[in-house]
Amino acid sequence: MEKFYKEITPDGFGIAIREKEVLFSDNSPYQKVEIIDSESKLGKILTLDDLMMTTEGDEFFYHEMITHIPMMNHKEPKTVLVIGGGDGGTVREVLKHDTVEKVVLCEIDGMVIEVCKKYLPTIACQLDNPKCEILVEDAIEYIKDKKDMFDIVLIDSTDPIGPGEGLFTEEFYTNVKNSMKKGGILAVQSESPIAQSENVTKMYKLLRKVFPICKAYSSNIPTYPGGYWTWAYCSVDVEPLSYIDERRCEEITKTCKVYNKEYHLARFALPNYIKNLVG
Amino acid sequence: MEKFYKEITPDGFGIAIREKEVLFSDNSPYQKVEIIDSESKLGKILTLDDLMMTTEGDEFFYHEMITHIPMMNHKEPKTVLVIGGGDGGTVREVLKHDTVEKVVLCEIDGMVIEVCKKYLPTIACQLDNPKCEILVEDAIEYIKDKKDMFDIVLIDSTDPIGPGEGLFTEEFYTNVKNSMKKGGILAVQSESPIAQSENVTKMYKLLRKVFPICKAYSSNIPTYPGGYWTWAYCSVDVEPLSYIDERRCEEITKTCKVYNKEYHLARFALPNYIKNLVG
Numbered sequence: 001m002e003k004f005y006k007e008i009t010p011d012g013f014g015i016a017i018r019e020k021e022v023l024f025s026d027n028s029p030y031q032k033v034e035i036i037d038s039e040s041k042l043g044k045i046l047t048l049d050d051l052m053m054t055t056e057g058d059e060f061f062y063h064e065m066i067t068h069i070p071m072m073n074h075k076e077p078k079t080v081l082v083i084g085g086g087d088g089g090t091v092r093e094v095l096k097h098d099t100v101e102k103v104v105l106c107e108i109d110g111m112v113i114e115v116c117k118k119y120l121p122t123i124a125c126q127l128d129n130p131k132c133e134i135l136v137e138d139a140i141e142y143i144k145d146k147k148d149m150f151d152i153v154l155i156d157s158t159d160p161i162g163p164g165e166g167l168f169t170e171e172f173y174t175n176v177k178n179s180m181k182k183g184g185i186l187a188v189q190s191e192s193p194i195a196q197s198e199n200v201t202k203m204y205k206l207l208r209k210v211f212p213i214c215k216a217y218s219s220n221i222p223t224y225p226g227g228y229w230t231w232a233y234c235s236v237d238v239e240p241l242s243y244i245d246e247r248r249c250e251e252i253t254k255t256c257k258v259y260n261k262e263y264h265l266a267r268f269a270l271p272n273y274i275k276n277l278v279g
Numbered sequence: 280m281e282k283f284y285k286e287i288t289p290d291g292f293g294i295a296i297r298e299k300e301v302l303f304s305d306n307s308p309y310q311k312v313e314i315i316d317s318e319s320k321l322g323k324i325l326t327l328d329d330l331m332m333t334t335e336g337d338e339f340f341y342h343e344m345i346t347h348i349p350m351m352n353h354k355e356p357k358t359v360l361v362i363g364g365g366d367g368g369t370v371r372e373v374l375k376h377d378t379v380e381k382v383v384l385c386e387i388d389g390m391v392i393e394v395c396k397k398y399l400p401t402i403a404c405q406l407d408n409p410k411c412e413i414l415v416e417d418a419i420e421y422i423k424d425k426k427d428m429f430d431i432v433l434i435d436s437t438d439p440i441g442p443g444e445g446l447f448t449e450e451f452y453t454n455v456k457n458s459m460k461k462g463g464i465l466a467v468q469s470e471s472p473i474a475q476s477e478n479v480t481k482m483y484k485l486l487r488k489v490f491p492i493c494k495a496y497s498s499n500i501p502t503y504p505g506g507y508w509t510w511a512y513c514s515v516d517v518e519p520l521s522y523i524d525e526r527r528c529e530e531i532t533k534t535c536k537v538y539n540k541e542y543h544l545a546r547f548a549l550p551n552y553i554k555n556l557v558g
Contacts, residue, residue: 006283006295012319013502016285016295040291194501220499220507220550222473223292227506228499258550266545271499271537 005036005045007052009195009225015052017042017223023119028111030163035119042223044119046087048112049162052223059089059123061221062189064259066154066231067093068252069217069267070187072244073233077151080104081179083139083167085156086112088124094154095126096252103132104150106143108163110136140166146179153180155188160199168203173210177236186234190216193274194226204278207232215240216278217267219258230274240268284315284324286331288474288504294331296321296502302398307390309442314398321502323398325366327391328441331502338368338402340500341468343538345433345510346372347531348496348546349466351523352512356430359383360458362418362446364435365391367403373433374405375531382411383429385422387442389415419445425458432459434467439478447482452489456515465513469495472553473505483557486511494519495557496546498537509553519547 008014018039025034034047043056054062067090071077078101082090086107094103105127107113113134116124126132135142153176158164166172176186188207191199207214211234221229233240244261253260270278287293297318304313315324322335333341346369350356357380361369365386373382384406386392392413395403405411414421432455437443445451455465467486470478479495486493490513500508512519523540532539549557 004285004287004295008283008295008297011321012317013294013296013321015292016283016287017292018287038291042290042292220505222505222507224506226499226501227503228501253551257552260551260554262548263550266548269541269545271542272532272539273536275539 005038011195014225015223017045024115026111028109030109033109033111033115035115046112046116046120048158051159053158054087054089054120054123055223056120056122058222059087060257061219062224062229063089063093064256065217065219065229065267066090066156066187066189068256068259069231069264070152070154070185070233071097072249072264073238073240073242074151074183074185075243075245078102079150079181080152080154081106081150083153083155083157084164085154087116087120088113088127090154090156091129091132092123092126094152095129095131096255097248099248100131104135105132106135106137106139108136108138140172143172143175143179146175148181149179151181151184153184153186155186157189159191168206170206170209173207177210180236183238184235185238186211188232188234190230190232192225192228193218193230193277194228197277200230200277201279204232207234210234212236213239215268216270216274218270218274219267230278241265284317290474290504293504294502296324303394305390307388309388312388312390312394314394325391325395325399327437330438332437333366333368333399333402334502335399335401337501338366339536340498341503341508342368342372343535344496344498344508344546345369345435345466345468347535347538348510348543349431349433349464349512350376351528351543352517352519352521353430353462353464354522354524357381358429358460359431359433360385360429362432362434362436363443364433366395366399367392367406369433369435370408370411371402371405373431374408374410375534376527378527379410383414384411385414385416385418387415387417419451422451422454422458425454427460428458430460430463432463432465434465436468438470447485449485449488452486456489459515462517463514464517465490467511467513469509469511471504471507472497472509472556473507476556479509479556480558483511486513489513491515492518494547495549495553497549497553498546509557520544
């Protein structure tokens with residue numbers, strides 16, 4: 001009998017993937033960590049607390065969007081902070097920008113990093129890059145006293161339950177803002193507009209208390225609830241689409257499966273139902 | 280034990296929906312027709328030959344996109360042909376355009392129409408509109424001798440297997456072209472760019488043999504494979520985005536859950552992997 005990995009949201013529908021075998025399963029101090037191999041085009045899957053985080057087959061849909069939309073909008077991103085993102089996919093995309101001198105990955109769960117290095121090498125491939133500094137610590141604590149350090153901050157977190165919960169507060173967003181340099185840009189994954197969409201509305205209300213510029217962008221992710229996802233672009237002083245770096249855009253587009261300039265320009269045009277959610 | 284309606288593509292993944300009960304199941308002369316009630320936000324589901332066609336909860340993602348992208352691009356669409364589309368969702372969207380004098384629905388399978396009228400009234404609600412003429416016949420035969428009749432043609436078909444197969448041929452597209460008036464626009468559902476993407480490439484090759492203007496547009500559909508879908512915009516003489524009717528656009532946007540002008544303008548900006556598929 002066929003076995004399926006299923007992930008059903010409270011809305012009563014979700015994804016099913018033909019399962020081959022569980023390659024890794026353990027509990028870290030923070031969460032249940034699993035790698036599942038599938039009989040599908042998606043290949044191997046990372047789950048945390050039984051929620052799919054990334055798959056070999058469709059990870060680029062997410063990682064290209066969280067990274068290149070803010071980074072192309074910055075004239076010279078040198079220092080980047082990735083919060084969460086232990087699978088390494090966001091770091092891999094960040095390091096495509098040759099302006100970057102240092103990317104700090106602040107991931108609370110060392111087990112996620114180790115497991116992804118072993119089982120998901122196409123995603124974790126840049127975690128050993130000398131420009132990447134890995135901190136296995138709680139971003140809530142790390143960010144508290146950081147001032148004027150980062151050109152770009154990317155919050156590549158889990159959902160607002162479990163270890164990720166404290167990453168969805170006004171205090172945390174304020175500390176993130178203080179850690180950013182003048183002209184800095186934050187992108188933060190802001191949940192599915194289709195499943196549990198009330199989370200989206202809450203997040204944008206909080207983010208707008210902290211950032212004068214806060215706009216949603218959206219794109220398709222096949223394995224996430226509803227096949228669609230949103231990110232918040234936030235800044236104190238740089239409007240989205242006010243700048244796109246032509247040179248990096250042209251070079252990096254060649255390496256991307258999704259990202260290109262026209263697609264970038266189109267990302268802030270939202271369907272009515274998302275406009276209603278994000279206000 | 281929970282029961283799930285599952286639809287898994289040859290790629291090994293797909294959708295799972297909490298199932299309540301099968302409300303209708305029968306074989307028409309053409310296909311198996313079922314209405315399944317779900318324990319989910321999606322409500323009732325129409326399946327044909329065990330493939331999901333539409334759901335009460337997310338039908339608007341598809342119907343708004345197949346209809347308003349071509350229709351807003353036409354200065355005064357009076358006569359419209361819908362091929363397939365027996366659920367009535369496309370006809371409902373077409374009739375939001377007050378310029379329309381007549382919409383012909385050419386659906387081969389009368390059972391689909393009757394079942395949708397009974398079980399999916401929010402979708403089929405305009406099939407009794409006096410401006411709607413319903414022909415229960417094979418569009419391949421119907422279209423053969425039609426010349427210079429329609430401002431807009433919408434091919435709202437099933438996949439290129441089973442009864443829909445003949446709707447994916449050069450001969451059929453040529454007859455469709457001949458049925459269109461000067462300035463006419465065709466939109467045709469052109470399959471998932473994620474599951475069985477080779478079908479997409481084949482379709483665009485065929486369409487380009489017939490139509491000098493043929494461009495892909497794309498949008499999210501939660502219940503379709505990969506959560507993403509493409510449509511082909513085809514015409515002899517009208518480029519996409521060369522016109523958008525401001526008056527109808529403003530009025531109809533108020534009734535839509537997805538469609539608005541900015542979203543319309545953004546639809547032809549394709550991710551790299553779709554650009555590669557459609558050429």
